Amino acid sequence: MAEYFVARGLPVPRELERSPLTDWRRLSLIAGAILVFYVGLRITDPDLSRANPAYAASVVAQLFQWDTSILTPQNEFETFWDTAEGQMIATIFLGIVATGFSILVAIPLSFLGARNIMSGHPITSGIYVAVRFVFTVIRSIDVLIVVIVCGVALGIGTAAGVIGLAFHNVGVLGKLYSEAIEGIDAGPLEAITTTGANRLQVVWTAVLPQIVNPYISFTIYRLDANVRLAPILGYVGGGGIGILLFQSIQLLNYHAAGLIIFMIVVTVAAMDFASAQIRRRLI
Amino acid sequence: MAAILSIQDLVKVYPGGTRAVDHVSLEIQRGEFVVLIGLSGSGKSSLLRSINRLVEPTSGRIVFDGIDVTQARGADLRRIRRRIGMIFQQFNLVRRSSVLSNTLAGRLGYRPLWRTFVSRPSRDDVAMAFENLGRVGIPDKAFARADALSGGQQQRVGIARALMQRPDLMLADEPVASLDPATSHSVMKYLEEINKKDGITVICSLHFLSLARRYGTRVVALKAGKVAFDGKPADIDERRFKEIYGEDAVEVEIGPERSRAQPMSATEALLQVEADAAAHIVGIPDR
Numbered sequence: 001m002a003e004y005f006v007a008r009g010l011p012v013p014r015e016l017e018r019s020p021l022t023d024w025r026r027l028s029l030i031a032g033a034i035l036v037f038y039v040g041l042r043i044t045d046p047d048l049s050r051a052n053p054a055y056a057a058s059v060v061a062q063l064f065q066w067d068t069s070i071l072t073p074q075n076e077f078e079t080f081w082d083t084a085e086g087q088m089i090a091t092i093f094l095g096i097v098a099t100g101f102s103i104l105v106a107i108p109l110s111f112l113g114a115r116n117i118m119s120g121h122p123i124t125s126g127i128y129v130a131v132r133f134v135f136t137v138i139r140s141i142d143v144l145i146v147v148i149v150c151g152v153a154l155g156i157g158t159a160a161g162v163i164g165l166a167f168h169n170v171g172v173l174g175k176l177y178s179e180a181i182e183g184i185d186a187g188p189l190e191a192i193t194t195t196g197a198n199r200l201q202v203v204w205t206a207v208l209p210q211i212v213n214p215y216i217s218f219t220i221y222r223l224d225a226n227v228r229l230a231p232i233l234g235y236v237g238g239g240g241i242g243i244l245l246f247q248s249i250q251l252l253n254y255h256a257a258g259l260i261i262f263m264i265v266v267t268v269a270a271m272d273f274a275s276a277q278i279r280r281r282l283i
Numbered sequence: 284m285a286a287i288l289s290i291q292d293l294v295k296v297y298p299g300g301t302r303a304v305d306h307v308s309l310e311i312q313r314g315e316f317v318v319l320i321g322l323s324g325s326g327k328s329s330l331l332r333s334i335n336r337l338v339e340p341t342s343g344r345i346v347f348d349g350i351d352v353t354q355a356r357g358a359d360l361r362r363i364r365r366r367i368g369m370i371f372q373q374f375n376l377v378r379r380s381s382v383l384s385n386t387l388a389g390r391l392g393y394r395p396l397w398r399t400f401v402s403r404p405s406r407d408d409v410a411m412a413f414e415n416l417g418r419v420g421i422p423d424k425a426f427a428r429a430d431a432l433s434g435g436q437q438q439r440v441g442i443a444r445a446l447m448q449r450p451d452l453m454l455a456d457e458p459v460a461s462l463d464p465a466t467s468h469s470v471m472k473y474l475e476e477i478n479k480k481d482g483i484t485v486i487c488s489l490h491f492l493s494l495a496r497r498y499g500t501r502v503v504a505l506k507a508g509k510v511a512f513d514g515k516p517a518d519i520d521e522r523r524f525k526e527i528y529g530e531d532a533v534e535v536e537i538g539p540e541r542s543r544a545q546p547m548s549a550t551e552a553l554l555q556v557e558a559d560a561a562a563h564i565v566g567i568p569d570r
Contacts, residue, residue: 187375191441194335195448196365196392198358201399205388209379 063258070244070256084244084256088231088263090158091240092271095227098162102169103219109135109170110177116189117181117203132178138171143229144236151237161238165226173222180214181207217279224275231264285349286310287452287484288334293343295329295508303329304340305508311486313451316478318499318516319488322528326508327488331454334486335367336360348451365392368445368483372457374437378430382421382440385429386412389447408447415443419473435466442473453477455487459494467491471498492519492534 002012020026070084080086109131111117118128147164154160188206197205234242241260248257288311295304303326311317319327332338334345336352345352347363355363368389376385390408391399398404404412416422419439424432429440438458445453455474459467475498478485489495495502496516504512504519504527511527512519519527524534 185378187371187373188377190337191369191371191375191444192377192388192391194337194364194367194369194454195389195444196361196363197388197399198361198396200396201391201394204399205380205384205391206377209377212379 059254062254063261065255066259066262067253067255068259070248070259084241084260084263087241087244088267091230091234091242092227092267094158094161094233094238094240095165095230096223098165098230099169099219099223099226101162101166102173102222105166105170106173106177107215109174110181111203113174113178114181116184116186117207131174135171135174135178138168139175141168143168144232147233147238148236156237156239158239161230161233161240164238165229165233169222169226173218176218176222177211177215180211180218183214184210213282216282220275220278220282224271227271228268231267285313287313287348288486289344289346290330290334291344291346293330293333293345294341295326295333295338296341302508304333306343307505307508307510309503309510309513311484313484314478314482315484316475316498316500317484317486318495318502319486319505320490320492320495320502320527321488321505321511325505327505328456329508330505331369331456331486331488334452334454335364335369337369361392365448366450367452367454368448368450369454369456370438370441370445370458372460374434374441374461376429376437376440376444378428380429381426382416382429382432383409383412383425385440386416386425386443386447389415389444392448411447412443415446416440418446419443433466434462435469438462438466438470439473442470442477446477450483453483453485453487455485457488457490460490467494474498492524495519 002016005012005016072083073079074082081090112127113131113135115128118124143165146168147160150160150164150167151157154163184207188210189202192202192206230238231241231245234240234244235246236242241264245257245260245264248254248260288309290307290309290311293304293307294302296302305326307326307330319330321327329338333340334347334352336355340353343353347367350363352360352363377388384402387404387408390404390411394404394408413422413425416425419442421432421436421439421443424436424440429437432440441458453474458474459470462470471494474485474487477483487498496519499516502512502514502516502519503510504523506527512523525532
């Protein structure tokens with residue numbers, strides 16, 4: 001490898017002599033990773049001594065022996081919306097409604113959080129920094145925590161789920177939307193400015209056409225994620241089919257739990273497929 | 284004739300300390316076709332963009348038709364801007380919008396805000412847009428998406444958009460630098476036409492001296508932000524050329540203009556090259 005340099009009397013670059021297999025930096029990185037894993041294992045101390053394979057097998061078997069009675073009203077007070085499939089549909093719409101609320105808030109905020117729109121004046125630059133900081137803070141609080149807090153504040157139920165999920169998504173969508181605006185071609189903005197247009201006209205004419213597609217794409221991505229997340233929210237007080245699953249497991253009714261889990265799996269897979277199809281057609 | 288544009292002791296220093304425009308003073312008369320030449324980084328773009336305040340000048344004054352551009356704010360600045368058209372090297376069309384809406388955008392400075400929001404241009408504006416697209420020879424492309432057009436066609440949309448402003452002054456920032464020689468001539472001819480027929484003053488930066496000689500009535504050369512030459516295109520001889528572009532520079536020829544865009548045969552092309560080499564100071568460099 002070094003012949004080229006040797007033949008010309010040039011110093012041989014050190015990079016040529018370094019072998020990836022003996023490079024101490026690479027080896028110490030691997031050693032460090034193994035050490036962290038080992039120490040972590042000692043600290044967390046996963047204890048499998050209480051595991052009961054026979055019982056676990058019987059539970060798994062029950063998960064596949066579905067209790068289909070949950071698909072029909074249990075008594076004269078229940079309606080379709082109390083059945084498992086009714087709750088599943090309601091949960092899907094919980095994700096959709098939460099996404100809708102977050103879009104309504106995130107779109108206007110995203111313009112305030114885009115550097116290229118807000119730069120050029122100390123006040124607008126300050127707003128930009130503040131909005132982006134708020135987005136980051138909101139995103140750093142996990143959805144489940146937000147929903148738990150909302151459950152305390154608003155009472156357990158779909159209100160907590162919708163508002164908690166929407167709140168978190170304002171942070172996520174706001175950031176994605178803002179970055180879409182920051183990624184646009186600045187040339188048209190410049191050109192429209194020279195026609196004597198004011199700031200709003202520039203945004204309307206030069207920015208909007210460029211962000212429509214990324215906005216739709218990001219929105220579908222979040223809609224997909226929210227509908228997948230919605231069934232879990234019932235577990236922490238957010239309403240929807242999660243409550244049914246929680247109750248079934250607490251009552252050791254694994255026959256019902258198995259059917260609910262199956263319904264969630266089918267919904268998530270269908271959502272995944274649908275969103276991939278829509279996004280593929282858009283791009 | 285009164286000067287339409289008066290640039291007085293203009294300085295632009297960028298935050299990094301780059302002195303892009305260094306005490307430039309120019310008087311530009313109504314109806315002139317001024318060509319700005321100079322190396323990349325010599326300050327042509329900064330000078331052009333200072334005129335409509337896309338770039339904020341550090342000091343100096345720019346007076347457009349008796350109005351101080353450098354002092355203007357808000358609505359006053361927008362009223363000045365709508366009288367100054369501008370076209371760009373990268374065309375700067377909204378690529379996802381139609382040719383028609385790109386052209387109509389030239390009217391924004393005259394249009395009330397609600398018409399922008401509801402996308403309802405007035406009948407007069409639409410008629411004017413078709414008229415201007417017709418002038419640049421692409422009325423049939425009005426409903427195509429801007430990015431479906433070739434580079435030359437996109438630049439013609441750029442010209443149509445600027446014409447919508449009914450400008451008194453047209454700024455062109457290297458309008459043909461992204462185009463092939465034949466298309467360059469066709470775009471330059473539209474600029475020549477609006478200069479001669481409509482009497483719109485043109486200030487155009489170019490890389491090719493041959494284009495400057497062919498289309499300019501006056502050439503201003505910038506070197507390191509200062510005016511290195513200001514005079515008739517014919518007065519740029521080899522000595523002046525080397526002063527502007529440096530000792531090592533060799534003049535490059537941008538192909539001759541042709542009436543038809545058809546490719547020439549090899550023999551024809553060879554003869555053409557020889558004829559050009561004889562007619563111009565220096566030939567094509569061999570490097």
